[in-house]
Amino acid sequence: MTGAPDAVDRRLINALQGGFPVVPRPFAAVAEALGLDEDDVIGRIARLVEAGILSRFGPMLDAERLGGAVCLCALAVPPERFDVVAAMLADMPAVAHNYERRHALNMWFVLATETPQGIEAAARAVEAATGLAVARFPKEREYFIGMRVEA
């Protein structure tokens, strides 16, 4: 088995990006809607998670509605220091994601903290650790967030 998703897997992935039902036998409900077998659906999801094609199968949480906070931030890191700074951020629990991007602001990361006040403290900790100014881009309004990926 190569682990590559087949046509049925892709149909399943696309269908499962919507809402998974909160009913006693949710996989049976999904299977019925797609003309598949309940145990086959469960087996396929398990295999897709195992193969890493799905990062996860379950609830997606909204940090802010749970009392926490998130903030997109960016740094302009001198190229010769890039890997060292990336390693520093990798060790900081408040840093949820970090991406290198092609721009003068070349490191983009998301701070996620248990409280709104935690964001400023985390941003200052990054500044103290790196000696670089953290550009803060808090969300002012969200127009869409989803994962509409065509598998």
Place this chain on the structure above:
Amino acid sequence: MADDTDRRLLAAVQAGLPLVREPYRAVAERLGLDKADVMARLERLLASGAVRRIGAVPNHYRLGLVHNGMTVWDVADAEVDRLGAAVGALDFVTHCYRRPRALPLWPYNLFAMVHGRTEGEIDDKRSVIACLLGDDCRTSDMLPSTRILKKTGLRIGA
């Protein structure tokens, strides 16, 4: 707002639902709760938006979507909500936000994320957004990601 039992429930399922015929019963048994209570709590958390949805989180890279571009746009503050809603409604845009400018370096107030299998695909998607915004956009850029340095996702404590 989530109570302590909600937080215990979310902490138990945030890494994934059990892949069994009756996942909510399995979670309830693990936490010493009633199955109906677990389901009612999840319904309530979904209704309040604390849980955005339950479902599959695809790994973009493993699905071949190895290119992602953060497209950023400078539009009039008076128009940003109308334009943001229109950009967010495009079926290929996965996140769309209004964020503050950081002048003079950063004039952009509208952010939209696009993904693609090739660099050409994200360029094309950027062009579609540019067409939609037309003269309402003063200046724009796209920051392709070149490396994932860290990705842990959200974690809440129990």
